[in-house]
Amino acid sequence: MAVYTEVTDEELSAFIAQYDVGQLLSYKGIAEGVENSNFLVHTEKAYFILTLYEKRVNRDDLPFFLNLMQHLAAKGLSCPTPVVMKTGATLGELAGRPAAMVxxxxxxxxxxxxxxxxxxxGGGLAALHVAGADFAMTRRNSLSVASWRPLFSQSAARADEVKPGLRATIEQALDQLEADWPQDLPGGVIHADLFPDNVFFLGDRLSGLIDFYFACTDSFAYDLVICLNAWCFEPDQSFNVTKAQALLDAYQKVRPLEPAEIAALPVLARGAALRFLLTRLHDWLSVPEGALVTPKDPLEYLKKLQFHQDVDTVSAYGLAL
Amino acid sequence: MAVYTEVTDEELSAFIAQYDVGQLLSYKGIAEGVENSNFLVHTEKAYFILTLYEKRVNRDDLPFFLNLMQHLAAKGLSCPTPVVMKTGATLGELAGRPAAMVxxxxxxxxxxxxxxxxxxxGGGLAALHVAGADFAMTRRNSLSVASWRPLFSQSAARADEVKPGLRATIEQALDQLEADWPQDLPGGVIHADLFPDNVFFLGDRLSGLIDFYFACTDSFAYDLVICLNAWCFEPDQSFNVTKAQALLDAYQKVRPLEPAEIAALPVLARGAALRFLLTRLHDWLSVPEGALVTPKDPLEYLKKLQFHQDVDTVSAYGLAL
Structure with a gap:
């Protein structure tokens, strides 16, 4: 659920008047997203999503996110496009918060x-990587390998409360990943959070990608294994190789993987699993007693980590050797 | 915030197929309403509001509410109109709940x-009363004078926790209102909950009335004083007679009040204040420790009750004697 900031109709009308979209006709707070406040806005011209950026989003990152969406949309990728104000800006302010309309x-x-x-x-992800190739701005991935040990240090002492032995398991995985993490793979802009709720379909056809607020500069294959983890495991944690093959084949039809990328998939997949295990573990241990929001289960990602630790060759992912 | 029930896209597509509205294009949970789950649905034909009725709404009342909205819309009142399924029904089922699309x-x-x-x-309320005059169904007002004492009995023992002396104040008001409550005033369908969040405007022009889920059969003047209480007091609890006059004058331009209705306004206004004081008091005392939802302040309505207890003549409401 996500409407953290209440907006009055006068404030909103004044905000909308900065755009060339006609008069405001209606708006509804949307129960989606967990970081920001979102409204579906109808003006005389069209429907838009208005986002008020709350505290968890770093204001300095907003130009990267908004310019990226503009760049990708201009390249023909189907994604929300920031609407430009009469001043030429895409980032405004509403109710004391940075705000943008897409x-x-x-x-x-x-x-x-x-x-x-x-x-x-797979096709959409590859198209995103190709479309972002000449995007000029960069943003460091603040949730990549260098950040995992400091992040884990906040949860390590209580990790075994969640599952006995979890602390040692994570420490071992960390040691290995810090030693083996691949450098110099092909990279550029990645989405970094392309879970099913950020990918829209109309029937079986992909209609677009949303929520670029984790986007950053990193290796393309890492983005791919984030998807592998998020899309190709069944609710019972079994790995569905048919789905993996469908994802990888479709990706490679648009952007073929280089041999180094293919070889790196298992270690990248372990890293991607550890990254979500660590953030979920942190959230799990930080939730106050009696909170209404149930945090996501960190152990789902422990099982994914262990699956990839057992992978010998990429044939496990449905790729030909 | 109101999305209590999650709906899958498959379930929703199947539900939408019962209507002649084309394919489903998108839907968003809406953070509005506190009783039901609401979604803004876009199909090839138009935008609609889909409501899933949760436990607090009595399923047997739904035909009254839906038929009323249809009746009022057919009479030209601007309100949500239930969309008719191919079968001719307006009430369906989705995710195990009664559901309707308006x-x-x-x-x-x-x-x-x-x-x-x-x-x-005022004009919209009078138009509602006139449009509803020949609506055939009736629904008893389950929150009128007969219900107040049983409702208060659930909070009486703890009323003085909220404000010392509150129990005695309410008991006195109850005694008086039960003795003086007017019978046989002109009546019919009333909205019974026409607070500002249920009245839509485009600029200064009323664009429609929503949320008919407290509608019932009662005296028209009682509906009017519910509005008087909800719209004509300032945040500091002072009574704004200019607003009251605007409300009453506009109402009477469409439906002139009879002398008996005018004479009854002060006692009706005390009753309307007590009704919301009692339901808010009940909710205030029922909220679990640590709940995220802040209940509405019951004492706001104590002050309104006391204002009307001091009213000698309806000139206090801006009406000529």
Whole structure:
């Protein structure tokens, strides 16, 4: 649920008047997203999503995110496009918060992705990587390997409360990943959070990608294994190789992987699993007693980490050797 | 915030297929309403509001509410209109809950109503009363005078925790109101909950009335004083007679009050104040420790009750004697 900031109609009308979109006709707070306040806004011209950026988003990162969406949309990628104010700016202020309005994207996210959706995702992800190749700005991935040990230090002492032995398991994985983490793989802009709720479909057809607020500069193959973890495991934690193959094949039709990228997939997949295990573990241990929001289960990502630790060759992912 | 029930895209697509509205293009959970789950749905034909009725709404009342909205819309009142399924029904089922889809109404509610909005409200309320006059169904007002003592009995023992002396004040008011409550005033369908968040405007012009889920059969003047209490007091609890006059004048331009209704306004206004004082007191004392939702302050309505207890003549409301 996400409307953290209440906005009055006068404030909103004044904000909307900065754009060339006609008069405000209606707006509704949307129960989506967990970081920001979102409103679906209808003006005389069209429907838009208005986002008020709350504290967890770093204000200095907003130009990267907004310019990236503009760049990708201009390259033909289907994603929300920031609407430009009469002044030429895309970032404004509303109710004391940074705020931006983006175009409304039709489509729905798929709660139970099938192989056909993994295929759509693969094509969309590769298109994103290709479209972002000449984007001039960069943003360090603040949730990559260098950040994992400091992040874990905040949870280490209590990790075994969640599962006995978890602390040692994570420390071992950290040691290995810090030693083996691949450098110099092909990279550029990655989405870094392309879970099913950020990918819209109309029927079986991908209609667009949303929520670029974790986007950063990192290796493309890392983005791909984040998707592999988020889309290709079943609710019982079994790995669905048909979905993995659909994802990887569709990706490679648009952007073929280099041999070094393919070789790195298992270690990258372990890293991607550890990254979400660590953030979920941190959130799990930080939730106050009696909170209404149930944090996501960190152990789901422990099982994914262990799956990839057992992978010998990329044939486990459905790739030919 | 109101999305209590999660709906999958498959379930929703199947539900939408019962209507002649084209394919589903998108849907968003809306952070509005506190009783039901609401979604803004876009199909190939239009935008709609889809409501899933949660436990607090009595399923047997739904035909009254839906038929009423249809009746009022057919009479030209601007309100959400239930969309009719191919079977001719307006009430369906989705995710195990009764569900209905209504037309989307443009407009926004006004956080700080001005006299011009009270005037718009008065005209709209009278139009509602006139349009509902020949509606065939009836629904008893389950929150009228007969219900107040049983409702208060659940809070009486703890009332003085909220304010010392509150129990005695309420008991006195109850005794008086039960003795003096007017019978046989002109009546019919009333909205019974026409607070600012249920009245939409586009600029200064009323664009429609929403949320008919407290509608019932009762005296028209009682509906009017519910509005008087909800719209004509300032945040500091002072009574704004200009707003009251605007409300009453605009109402009477469409439906002139009879002398008996005018004479009854002070006692009805005390009753309307007590009704919301009692439900808010009940909610205030029922909220679990640490809940995220802040209940509305019951004492706001104690002050309104006391204002009306001091009213000698209806000139206090801006009416000529």
């Amino acid at each position: 175009t409304f994207l039709e489509g729905m996210w798929v709660k139970r992705p099938k192989p056909v959706h993994c295929s759509g995702l | 037309t989307f109404l443009e407009g926004m509610w006004v956080k700080r109503p001005k006299p011009v909005h009270c005037s718009g409200l």
